Amino acid sequence: MILINGESRTSIEIADRGFQYGDGLFETIEVRNGQPVFFKRHLQRLSLGCQRLQIPVPDAQLLSIEALELCRQMQGTQAVLKIIVTRGSGGRGYRQPDTIQPTRVLSLHPYPDYPKNYTEHGIVARFCSSRLGLNPGLAGIKHLNRLEQVMARAEWDDTAIQEGLMLDINGHLIEGTMSNLFYAKNHRLYTAALTHSGVAGVMRGLVMQLAAEHDSPVIEHHFTPDELLLADEIFVCNSIIGIWPVKQIENTHFPVGAISQNMQSRLQQFNHDDE
Amino acid sequence: MILINGESRTSIEIADRGFQYGDGLFETIEVRNGQPVFFKRHLQRLSLGCQRLQIPVPDAQLLSIEALELCRQMQGTQAVLKIIVTRGSGGRGYRQPDTIQPTRVLSLHPYPDYPKNYTEHGIVARFCSSRLGLNPGLAGIKHLNRLEQVMARAEWDDTAIQEGLMLDINGHLIEGTMSNLFYAKNHRLYTAALTHSGVAGVMRGLVMQLAAEHDSPVIEHHFTPDELLLADEIFVCNSIIGIWPVKQIENTHFPVGAISQNMQSRLQQFNHDDE
Numbered sequence: 001m002i003l004i005n006g007e008s009r010t011s012i013e014i015a016d017r018g019f020q021y022g023d024g025l026f027e028t029i030e031v032r033n034g035q036p037v038f039f040k041r042h043l044q045r046l047s048l049g050c051q052r053l054q055i056p057v058p059d060a061q062l063l064s065i066e067a068l069e070l071c072r073q074m075q076g077t078q079a080v081l082k083i084i085v086t087r088g089s090g091g092r093g094y095r096q097p098d099t100i101q102p103t104r105v106l107s108l109h110p111y112p113d114y115p116k117n118y119t120e121h122g123i124v125a126r127f128c129s130s131r132l133g134l135n136p137g138l139a140g141i142k143h144l145n146r147l148e149q150v151m152a153r154a155e156w157d158d159t160a161i162q163e164g165l166m167l168d169i170n171g172h173l174i175e176g177t178m179s180n181l182f183y184a185k186n187h188r189l190y191t192a193a194l195t196h197s198g199v200a201g202v203m204r205g206l207v208m209q210l211a212a213e214h215d216s217p218v219i220e221h222h223f224t225p226d227e228l229l230l231a232d233e234i235f236v237c238n239s240i241i242g243i244w245p246v247k248q249i250e251n252t253h254f255p256v257g258a259i260s261q262n263m264q265s266r267l268q269q270f271n272h273d274d275e
Numbered sequence: 276m277i278l279i280n281g282e283s284r285t286s287i288e289i290a291d292r293g294f295q296y297g298d299g300l301f302e303t304i305e306v307r308n309g310q311p312v313f314f315k316r317h318l319q320r321l322s323l324g325c326q327r328l329q330i331p332v333p334d335a336q337l338l339s340i341e342a343l344e345l346c347r348q349m350q351g352t353q354a355v356l357k358i359i360v361t362r363g364s365g366g367r368g369y370r371q372p373d374t375i376q377p378t379r380v381l382s383l384h385p386y387p388d389y390p391k392n393y394t395e396h397g398i399v400a401r402f403c404s405s406r407l408g409l410n411p412g413l414a415g416i417k418h419l420n421r422l423e424q425v426m427a428r429a430e431w432d433d434t435a436i437q438e439g440l441m442l443d444i445n446g447h448l449i450e451g452t453m454s455n456l457f458y459a460k461n462h463r464l465y466t467a468a469l470t471h472s473g474v475a476g477v478m479r480g481l482v483m484q485l486a487a488e489h490d491s492p493v494i495e496h497h498f499t500p501d502e503l504l505l506a507d508e509i510f511v512c513n514s515i516i517g518i519w520p521v522k523q524i525e526n527t528h529f530p531v532g533a534i535s536q537n538m539q540s541r542l543q544q545f546n547h548d549d550e
Binding site: 002004010011012013014016017018019020021022023026028053054080082084087091092093094095096105107109112130131132133134135136137138143144145146147148149150151152153154169177178196197 | 277279285286287288289291292293294295296297298301303328329355357359362366367368369370371380382384387405406407408409410411412413418419420421422423424425426427428429444452453471472
């Protein structure tokens with residue numbers, strides 16, 4: 001189930017700049033009961049990303065109509081909606097065409113069969129040896145240049161490990177290969193400052209909002225693996241998994257504690273209509 | 276004229292990881308008299324890049340047959356052959372499939388109508404404000420994650436400026452948006468060390484080889500715009516343009532001198548059969 005610029009197709013022109021240069025962005029959205037979850041937030045991030053990359057922002061109403069058309073088919077089933085927006089087709093060469101006609105691709109995917117266990121009892125993570133580069137100009141954007149994540153995810157095959165944590169080249173912890181990373185220490189929540197690398201996840205933004213509303217603002221800073229391993233609790237999050245406590249990183253164990261569990265409850269209670 | 280895995284097609288599956296993540300590499304090759312120029316060198320770099328990205332290296336003989344099939348049509352005309360190799364199709368998520376079946380795309384493009392003037396009398400360049408990120412793991416590879424170049428090339432529209440020079444986030448000059456950068460000072464040639472960013476161009480490699488064989492080895496190091504502006508001569512190079520002297524960077528003028536001209540002659544004399 002794929003819609004490309006509104007038409008049911010499964011392939012894209014070779015000349016599309018998404019294929020040629022990774023010249024675009026994407027959103028990965030949970031679909032529940034035929035509805036995309038936190039859709040406004042995803043559209044908002046997509047819009048901000050397009051602005052930063054100087055790609056014309058696709059019409060939000062058009063995207064909504066197309067998304068609902070796809071999601072409607074998933075009534076009663078959980079699924080994943082992926083939206084890709086690229087700078088469209090153009091000639092050879094980095095120079096963008098004089099008139100940009102962005103390509104939008106909406107595709108529906110099965111919801112991954114993660115054990116419920118991960119949410120309740122936590123996951124096992126490892127430190128990746130592949131590092132994230134530093135690039136303030138692209139940091140935070142969920143763009144299509146994702147070789148760093150591909151290389152990091154290729155490091156392990158052990159199904160007992162659910163996520164790999166990535167450091168930047170300066171040795172600061174930034175995020176998981178597919179998630180953002182939070183830790184609690186002395187009743188405060190911390191996450192990586194995404195000034196030089198990383199993806200500013202929609203779920204990361206929501207966790208930060210909920211923390212600020214109910215407790216105290218999350219502290220964004222630069223921290224090392226040594227600091228992380230001294231945490232009271234750790235969790236990772238994204239729009240598909242929600243919040244997964246981390247129970248173990250390599251040989252260090254962590255409790256699934258009240259801060260992670262409270263955040264999970266708040267997320268569940270959070271009124272999507274108010275999103 | 277496009278061959279995808281040997282078949283004449285113009286579009287690629289949405290699920291191709293080249294489109295989803297920029298998970299692949301490319302080569303841009305001059306075609307002269309129906310023959311790809313420096314083809315062995317391009318295949319060699321492609322192979323090294325695939326190895327670094329852990330993508331199975333496409334069969335060189337197969338690539339040669341397909342390349343010649345396309346190029347044969349361009350007898351008597353200059354053209355550009357682009358080869359893209361991706362990690363092939365896979366499910367959603369960064370994890371690569373258990374069995375990787377790379378996609379290879381060969382496409383033929385018109386040769387750009389650069390005035391001959393550029394080769395003889397030099398070009399005008401500018402400094403880009405978009406910076407190159409630092410990532411030793413991906414530095415040097417001609418991979419498909421090219422948003423940095425896209426953003427830099429979008430900075431200017433003035434047709435009087437032929438190339439933009441890019442600094443990394445530490446303020447070191449690395450390369451042009453589509454070329455590598457060399458300068459001469461006191462009869463020695465210098466170019467950027469590509470330890471943390473940049474593309475190790477085939478033409479860059481050839482220039483370094485010719486310099487070492489005929490004069491003295493090119494010095495690879497980190498240098499700033501201030502150092503560049505004190506150069507005796509400057510040139511940029513790539514496989515399509517060959518060597519273009521730089522006659523002006525913003526308000527500073529440079530001569531088209533003997534070192535650039537000698538290198539151009541050597542390149543012309545270089546026996547492609549011996550490549």
